[in-house]
Amino acid sequence: MQLSRDDLLEAYRRMRTIRAFEDRIHEEFAAGEIPGFVHLYAGQEACAVGMCMNLDDNDVIGSTHRGHGHCIAKGCDVTGMMHEIFGKADGLCGGKGGSMHIADLDKGMLGANGIVGGNPPLAVGAALAARNLKTGGVAVSFAGDGSSNQGTTFEAMNLAVVLKLPVIFVIENNGYGEGTGVDYAVGCKDIAARAAAFGMPGTHVDGSDFFAVYEASREAVERARAGEGPSAIEMRITRFYGHFEGDPQLYRADDEVETLKRDFDCLKKFRARVTEASLLEADQLNAVDDQVARLIDDAVRTAKAAPYPGPDALERDVYVSYP
Amino acid sequence: MAKKTYRQAISEALFHEMRRDERVIVMGEDVAGGQGGTGQIDAYGGVLGVTKGLIGEFGPERVIDTPITESAIMGAAAGAATQGLRPVAELMFVDFLGVCFDQIYNQAAKFRYMFGGKAVTPLVIRTMIGGGLRAAAQHSQTLYSIFTHIPGLKVVVPSNAYDAKGLLIQAIRDDDPVIFCEHKLLYDTEADVPDEAYTIPFGEAEFTREGDDVTIVAFSRMVHLANQVADKLAKDGIEVEVVDPRTTSPLDEDSIIESVENTGRLVIVDEAPPRCSMAGDIAGLVAREAFGALKAPIEAVTCPHTPVPFSPALEDLYIPSAEKIEAAVRKVMEYKP
Numbered sequence: 037m038q039l040s041r042d043d044l045l046e047a048y049r050r051m052r053t054i055r056a057f058e059d060r061i062h063e064e065f066a067a068g069e070i071p072g073f074v075h076l077y078a079g080q081e082a083c084a085v086g087m088c089m090n091l092d093d094n095d096v097i098g099s100t101h102r103g104h105g106h107c108i109a110k111g112c113d114v115t116g117m118m119h120e121i122f123g124k125a126d127g128l129c130g131g132k133g134g135s136m137h138i139a140d141l142d143k144g145m146l147g148a149n150g151i152v153g154g155n156p157p158l159a160v161g162a163a164l165a166a167r168n169l170k171t172g173g174v175a176v177s178f179a180g181d182g183s184s185n186q187g188t189t190f191e192a193m194n195l196a197v198v199l200k201l202p203v204i205f206v207i208e209n210n211g212y213g214e215g216t217g218v219d220y221a222v223g224c225k226d227i228a229a230r231a232a233a234f235g236m237p238g239t240h241v242d243g244s245d246f247f248a249v250y251e252a253s254r255e256a257v258e259r260a261r262a263g264e265g266p267s268a269i270e271m272r273i274t275r276f277y278g279h280f281e282g283d284p285q286l287y288r289a290d291d292e293v294e295t296l297k298r299d300f301d302c303l304k305k306f307r308a309r310v311t312e313a314s315l316l317e318a319d320q321l322n323a324v325d326d327q328v329a330r331l332i333d334d335a336v337r338t339a340k341a342a343p344y345p346g347p348d349a350l351e352r353d354v355y356v357s358y359p
Numbered sequence: 360m361a362k363k364t365y366r367q368a369i370s371e372a373l374f375h376e377m378r379r380d381e382r383v384i385v386m387g388e389d390v391a392g393g394q395g396g397t398g399q400i401d402a403y404g405g406v407l408g409v410t411k412g413l414i415g416e417f418g419p420e421r422v423i424d425t426p427i428t429e430s431a432i433m434g435a436a437a438g439a440a441t442q443g444l445r446p447v448a449e450l451m452f453v454d455f456l457g458v459c460f461d462q463i464y465n466q467a468a469k470f471r472y473m474f475g476g477k478a479v480t481p482l483v484i485r486t487m488i489g490g491g492l493r494a495a496a497q498h499s500q501t502l503y504s505i506f507t508h509i510p511g512l513k514v515v516v517p518s519n520a521y522d523a524k525g526l527l528i529q530a531i532r533d534d535d536p537v538i539f540c541e542h543k544l545l546y547d548t549e550a551d552v553p554d555e556a557y558t559i560p561f562g563e564a565e566f567t568r569e570g571d572d573v574t575i576v577a578f579s580r581m582v583h584l585a586n587q588v589a590d591k592l593a594k595d596g597i598e599v600e601v602v603d604p605r606t607t608s609p610l611d612e613d614s615i616i617e618s619v620e621n622t623g624r625l626v627i628v629d630e631a632p633p634r635c636s637m638a639g640d641i642a643g644l645v646a647r648e649a650f651g652a653l654k655a656p657i658e659a660v661t662c663p664h665t666p667v668p669f670s671p672a673l674e675d676l677y678i679p680s681a682e683k684i685e686a687a688v689r690k691v692m693e694y695k696p
Contacts, residue, residue, distance in 0.1 A: 096442060130475030137473040146441060147474060151465050157434020158466060164435055165442035168384065168420055175438075188461070191431035198426055353476030354510050356534035358609075 039089070039250065044310055047089050047246060049324050051081035051303055053114060054105040056325075056332045058277070061104075061121065064336060065281040071123055074135045077105030079276035082302035083208045084109035086249025087176060087269075090257045094173040096144040096162035098155030101136050102275070103148025106178050112140045118335035124342040131345045132353070144173070152213075153186025155179065156205065160192045163203035163260075174202040174260040182213030184227045193234040193268070202260035204253070205231060205268040208243060210275045215287045231268030243273030244302040247309065274300055363552040365545045368520035369409050369485075372527035373447065375556040377417050380445060383531055385413055386423035387432055387449025387485075394424045406451055407487070407546055429459035433484065437467035437536070440482040445531060450486040453502045453540065467536045468511030482536040483527075488516075489542040489580055489630060490678050496666035499674075501579070501631045504640070506538045507607040513537045513561055514608040518582035520550035522605055525559035532558065542580040562609035566618070570598030573688050574618040576641055577601060577628035581679060585628055588684045597692060607637055615641060616649050623654035624691040628679055633661040655694035658687040 039047070058078040064070050077084070080102075088097070088109035099106040107117055112128060120127025121135050128138055139147035146162060149155045159177035166173040183189050184207050196203045207227045211218050224230055232238030237259070241252040249271060256267040274296045278285045285293075310316040363371070376383045391414035392403030404411025414422040425432050429450060436448035450456065456463070463484065470478035490499040506514045513535055517523040523541070530537040567582055568589040577585040582603045589599035600618050604611050619625050625645055629638035638659040645657060660679045668674050 096438075098438070128475065129473060129477070132475050133473040139470075139474040139478070141441060141474070141477055146438065147470070149466075151461055154461065154466060157431045157462055158438030158441075160431060161435035161438020161440070161444075161446075162442045164423075165439040165444045168439075169382070169443055188430045188434065191428040192434065194426060195428055195431040195435060199423065354472050355513070356471060356479055 041315060043089065044315055045320060045324065047085050048306060048321060049328065050085045050109050051306065052324055052328045053331065054081045054084065054108045055303055056328045057104060057108060057114065060332050060336060062277060062281065069340065070121060072134050074281040075102040075279065076277040076281065077102050080208055080210060080243065080273045081105055082246040082249050082306065083206065083243045083271045083273055084178065086246050087206055087253040089250055090253045091176065093144050094171055095176065096146050096159070096173060097176045097178060098146045098159040099148045099178050100155065100180055100183065101148065101150050103138060107138050107145055107148065110145045111143045112138065112145055114331060115335040115338065118339045119342050122339040123344060124339060125345040125349065126342055130349060153179070153183045153188040156189045156192035159203050160196050160201060163196065163201035164199065166202055172261065174204065174257055176204045176206060178206045178208065180213065181207065181209040181218045181222055181227060184230065185221060193231055193236070196266040197235040200265040203266045204256045204260055205266065207268065207270045208273055209270055210273050212279065212287065214279045228268060228270035236265060237267040238270065240270045240272060243271030244300045244305055246302055246306045360551040360553055362549045363520055365520040365523050365548050366409050368524035368552045369527055369541065372524045373410065373413060376528060376531040377413065377421065382443060382445045383447065384421045384423060384444055385410055385447045386425055386436060388425055388427050388451055390449055391422055391424050405449070429455050430462055433459045434462035434466060436482055437462055437480060440480045441470060441478055445481045447483045447485060447531060450484050452498050453486040453488045454497045454500050456502060464509045468509050472511060479534050480536050481534045483530045483539055485539045485541060487543050488540045489544060490667050490674055491544045493669060493671055493674060495669040499667035503540050503607055504631055504636045507637065511536065512608060513606065514540065515561065515606050516540045516579040517605065518579050518603050520548065520552050522559060524552055525557050526605065528556055529558040529561060540579065544580050561606045562611050564602050564604045564611035564614040566600060567603050568599055568601040570600040572598045572622055573600070573624040573626060573691055574622045575599055575601045575626045575628060576615055577603060578607065578637060579630065581628040581630050584679065584681045584684055587681050588688060591685065592688060597688065599688060612644055615644065619645050619649045620652040623652050626658045626660060626684065626687045626691060628660045628684055630679060631662055632664045633659060634664060636661060655691040658691050660684050660687050
């Protein structure tokens, strides 16, 4: 599928929404407004959006602890997400999941996941369901370089190949698993090659280049939809914040993040590309920026004002059969 | 009604539900067997033959032989369950829980709560439990107490063929994740089992013997030993009531308390180490809820706090025996404050 101007504007809107969402959470967390553990996706927006622009509600994604971007890219309600992260009763998960467990199954979002390597087997299952129920859908497992070292990821990749399922393994290699660098922790240095060793196509892409991500994703999704089986894409990218909010990032050189923000920012690259090619006007993009800023402002304002869950919610929804 | 084995009863339940609902699938290691070999498909039909014949009727898309890959099996079954399938996944031996527990307890069990009541995960995990086959420390545990500890899981421990069929059909029709624990030594035991499909609700204990002197609460294979002891002691004038909870989660607390309030004496028989066990759980329940009714301290007949030994001489000492159960019953009967 060729991207129309509307598609490009939508892609920009999603990426800008993720960036604004994460930047704002960074501020609110620092101000003590947000409880718990938060891991921000800023810097990686093109990965989630470049893939999800190829998907619809019929397709399912699994995500990670750094999941806000995947949720937004897959179409989760941004206000509901913000309320969830603030722990409020009308959050997307009723305040019971929080940042690490945002899910919206109606949108094909099978959950952020607090366990590194937690989602790849689940995504294989979603692909199995798509195959057996003939939905035409595919499943995408978003994972990181850290997850790529987990046995669950290996098992999921092998089973997907054995059963030839419509699943795509996206490995967002952001350079660090928590506070340990990929050069140390990934033995073979090449995650796509490792995926390929399981018997599926494995490719690399510059994760800061929306168009490269989109094209690689399109090929993988088409392959899966055609019943030709799984594939893997290693997206090389960086994160602009720490592993978790509050991480002093002593494992990064003093100028690392500044340099990356200057040279490796997917939003800057996207804006330059579409304006230089006269695909979109700067005014259009600026208007999106303004709309997104208002959306995030409103989401934070209403999240702060919203009520917490009442005690009646504590024991509800453990089981389907005893509500 | 025909006599059928526990193995046949489970097989019938699977055939019934797979015919009734095409969303039901079976997946696991060698559930058919023979894929990629030079011989026949359905070579095993499950390592103990329980799933034999399914692939012939339902085909490889619904009877899925997997590699030896427990995390992927459990996770894929859980993921598929959220998307409209009703998988019956096999964890061949419960002992293999160690290599896949995350997908069960952090993923499948928690989806509904973490996602604010929006997820439905109709997953059944069939697994073999128990000692007695000289299978040693890594193929002989029961471990149902570990699952029982996890909110979001239901845990079924059928003690006979009739219950196995009705409870497995219930499990497959249930919308929550269910751990279905089949005791290896029960597969060849027989009971009257109707040909048609039927369900047994979870959380309803069965009184396999009735009596006014002592309550025995026993699980899975231990119910048979408890019944033997009850029959033997009846000849000595000791009336033993045997309660088989049938599911450890949900647990039919009311039936246990009601029985102990009547008898005033409790012996718990649990094929498991004693710490953080069903024995401890039920002793705590009765101490809290029926303390005033107790005429003697609660007795628990359990395994020792050791791994399961291999040597027959040691394994026979390890597993609770009818003799030990009888001794415990006599002890609570003879107790003088």
